[in-house]
Amino acid sequence: MIKNIIEVNKLERIYSNGIVKTYALKDVSLSIKPGEFVAIMGPSGSGKSTLLHQLGLLDTPTNGSIIIDNEDVSKLTDKQKTTFRLEKLGYVFQSYNLLPELNVIENVFLTSMAKGLDPKEYNLRAKDILEKVGLKDRLYYYPSELSGGQQQRVSIARALVNKPKILFADEPTANLDSDSSQDIIDLFKKLNKEINQTIVMVTHELEEGKKADRIIWIKDGILDKSVKV
Amino acid sequence: MNKKDIKLMFFLAYKNIIKSKSTFIVIVAVMAMSFLSITFFSAIIDGLSYEFEESMIDGQTGHLMIEPSNEESFIFNSDRLEKNISKIPGVIGVSSRLESNILITYKNEELGAPVFFIDPIDEQKVSNFHESLIEGSFLSYKDTSEIIIGSDLLEQYAPIDDTKKRFNLRIGDNIILTFNNGYKKEYKIKGIFKTGSKFNDDKILINKEEYFSIFNKEDISHKILVKLPSRGLEKEYIQKIEALGIIEQINPWETKIGMIKQFVGSLQITNQITGFIGLLTAFATIYIIIFINVTNKRKQIGILKAIGIKKKIILGSYIIQSFIYGFVGVIFGNIIMQILLALLASYPLSMPIGDVVPLLTIGKLLTTSFILILASIVAGFFPSRKASNDNILDAIFGG
Ligand SMILES: Nc1ncnc2c1ncn2[C@@H]1O[C@H](COP(=O)(O)OP(=O)(O)OP(=O)(O)O)[C@@H](O)[C@H]1O
Ligand SMILES: [Mg+2]
Numbered sequence: 131m132i133k134n135i136i137e138v139n140k141l142e143r144i145y146s147n148g149i150v151k152t153y154a155l156k157d158v159s160l161s162i163k164p165g166e167f168v169a170i171m172g173p174s175g176s177g178k179s180t181l182l183h184q185l186g187l188l189d190t191p192t193n194g195s196i197i198i199d200n201e202d203v204s205k206l207t208d209k210q211k212t213t214f215r216l217e218k219l220g221y222v223f224q225s226y227n228l229l230p231e232l233n234v235i236e237n238v239f240l241t242s243m244a245k246g247l248d249p250k251e252y253n254l255r256a257k258d259i260l261e262k263v264g265l266k267d268r269l270y271y272y273p274s275e276l277s278g279g280q281q282q283r284v285s286i287a288r289a290l291v292n293k294p295k296i297l298f299a300d301e302p303t304a305n306l307d308s309d310s311s312q313d314i315i316d317l318f319k320k321l322n323k324e325i326n327q328t329i330v331m332v333t334h335e336l337e338e339g340k341k342a343d344r345i346i347w348i349k350d351g352i353l354d355k356s357v358k359v
Numbered sequence: 360m361n362k363k364d365i366k367l368m369f370f371l372a373y374k375n376i377i378k379s380k381s382t383f384i385v386i387v388a389v390m391a392m393s394f395l396s397i398t399f400f401s402a403i404i405d406g407l408s409y410e411f412e413e414s415m416i417d418g419q420t421g422h423l424m425i426e427p428s429n430e431e432s433f434i435f436n437s438d439r440l441e442k443n444i445s446k447i448p449g450v451i452g453v454s455s456r457l458e459s460n461i462l463i464t465y466k467n468e469e470l471g472a473p474v475f476f477i478d479p480i481d482e483q484k485v486s487n488f489h490e491s492l493i494e495g496s497f498l499s500y501k502d503t504s505e506i507i508i509g510s511d512l513l514e515q516y517a518p519i520d521d522t523k524k525r526f527n528l529r530i531g532d533n534i535i536l537t538f539n540n541g542y543k544k545e546y547k548i549k550g551i552f553k554t555g556s557k558f559n560d561d562k563i564l565i566n567k568e569e570y571f572s573i574f575n576k577e578d579i580s581h582k583i584l585v586k587l588p589s590r591g592l593e594k595e596y597i598q599k600i601e602a603l604g605i606i607e608q609i610n611p612w613e614t615k616i617g618m619i620k621q622f623v624g625s626l627q628i629t630n631q632i633t634g635f636i637g638l639l640t641a642f643a644t645i646y647i648i649i650f651i652n653v654t655n656k657r658k659q660i661g662i663l664k665a666i667g668i669k670k671k672i673i674l675g676s677y678i679i680q681s682f683i684y685g686f687v688g689v690i691f692g693n694i695i696m697q698i699l700l701a702l703l704a705s706y707p708l709s710m711p712i713g714d715v716v717p718l719l720t721i722g723k724l725l726t727t728s729f730i731l732i733l734a735s736i737v738a739g740f741f742p743s744r745k746a747s748n749d750n751i752l753d754a755i756f757g758g
Contacts, residue, residue: 183752188665188752189750189752208670209670212667212668212670213669214667215666215667216668217667221666227658227662228662229659231371231374231377231379232374236374240367240668241666241668243366243367243370244363244367244668244669288666
């Protein structure tokens with residue numbers, strides 16, 4: 131049996147603004163295997179993003195534990211989490227979140243640069259991955275000069291450049307037209323197949339969810355069911 | 360902090376600045392203006408102070424002033440003393456004076472005025488009266504019935520709105536002077552001078568020989584003025600003169616300009632206060648601009664953190680940016696300032712006391728530059744630290 135890449139145990143995330151307490155996540159336990167392509171689905175406000183943020187170390191759960199790649203990440207300091215994100219995780223956001231001051235290739239190689247690769251190597255890597263996402267003729271464009279779909283592909287390239295253990299994506303197609311959406315999901319599928327990339331993706335579209343290996347359904351912050359596609 | 364972190368900091372700072380040129384230009388312009396506003400005003404004040412002092416040195420005190428010893432009202436054997444002092448290497452000029460008050464009578468009008476009895480030749484080496492003639496010519500050693508008169512005693516040179524009583528005199532007119540021993544004599548106006556300083560322009564200059572004949576004295580003086588190559592050498596020359604074995608008092612000009620000293624002192628205090636306020640204003644302005652700039656970058660900072668860029672790298676890149684704003688601003692400020700100074704050196708500001716050339720010491724330039732650069736670093740530090748400590752999700756998604 132393969133070891134899980136993610137193991138979540140009794141995860142809880144409460145938002146409290148003084149008086150009101152919102153249970154965004156309640157007693158969530160789940161596990162994800164390396165190389166798995168998992169979709170997280172559920173109604174709006176059910177806690178999908180919240181879950182992804184906990185798994186992606188962008189937020190701190192109020193309770194429970196998360197083990198990623200054999201490391202109990204709930205125990206890490208902020209600084210260690212930053213390094214962990216750099217070394218092992220990649221993110222694709224709904225609104226791309228590219229850095230407007232950097233051109234395409236710079237956006238992509240930034241994290242490789244941060245890891246200390248030499249310029250030759252990070253340029254090569256960035257070009258490589260940008261070619262994979264079909265943007266090799268847009269290397270020196272700035273984000274503002276690209277379409278939404280192109281920007282999202284840049285952000286996927288950025289997420290993948292350091293060969294992360296897990297790629298997280300929160301509704302990566304929500305801002306795109308159906309053709310571009312199709313492209314992105316196909317790209318995910320391809321990456322999952324070809325390089326065995328573990329992907330955890332939040333989506334609203336059942337069509338997209340069906341492309342994954344498994345759909346984790348979530349409702350009112352509670353795990354509803356986990357369905358193999 | 361290692362090399363790759365520093366490289367990344369500079370990379371991010373560089374890209375940020377390059378991609379927001381207008382922000383860069385605005386901040387640099389504000390920095391440069393702040394620099395100018397702080398240094399320029401203070402340079403004018405310093406130039407003004409300098410000019411005040413210079414007019415006193417030129418007209419009244421020389422660099423050194425030798426005065427009678429405590430018990431005496433005259434310096435005796437003045438000629439020999441002058442000769443000995445003028446032999447000291449480096450001394451530019453030595454001249455003795457006698458001073459008195461006289462009564463001027465012209466037609467039906469009378470007016471009191473201070474007189475300097477001078478040696479027409481020696482005087483030219485220590486004071487600037489001969490260079491300040493606006494009409495006529497200076498006294499020669501033979502001129503015993505001629506005088507030189509200051510413009511402040513004359514109606515035609517009176518400032519507008521000044522109602523002080525003055526004479527309507529021209530070159531060549533005759534006036535009668537009554538000395539304080541009662542002696543009266545008619546003199547012809549040979550020259551009119553205007554130094555620009557009220558402290559000098561109310562004087563009348565008469566050949567020293569006249570004093571000797573009117574008061575029946577010889578080889579005495581009230582003051583011996585010594586002109587040195589420049590300011591700052593007073594102590595050194597006082598020692599040299601003392602070494603001649605003289606019993607008279609030797610005073611540097613600073614101790615002889617009482618009123619002016621107070622005035623300049625007040626100006627300097629004003630200068631320090633406005634300088635300080637200027638710095639505060641500059642600091643506040645820079646702080647606000649950089650603060651807004653960094654606050655606008657909140658989302659970018661959040662993204663950087665999310666993808667795994669260390670906080671100190673982000674902070675460092677913003678501090679570098681602030682430093683560059685400060686540095687470039689100060690450089691521009693310095694360049695503009697130097698151009699202004701060069702312009703004003705060739706075309707001095709004409710002020711009532713005379714031409715004023717702004718004075719700026721390297722020390723002041725450096726301090727102001729340093730403080731402004733520091734201010735921009737501090738202004739960059741706090742907001743960026745706050746932004747880089749922000750919750751990642753709040754920063755990215757707003758909250
Ligand atoms: N910063 C926050 N402060 C307070 N409550 C929050 C915060 N973020 C999320 N919530 C609450 O947590 C719950 C889950 O939110 P979450 O964003 O995870 O939903 P979601 O499943 O991603 O919804 P959507 O499909 O609309 O993106 C919601 O009730 C939401 O109001
Ligand atoms: Mg969501």
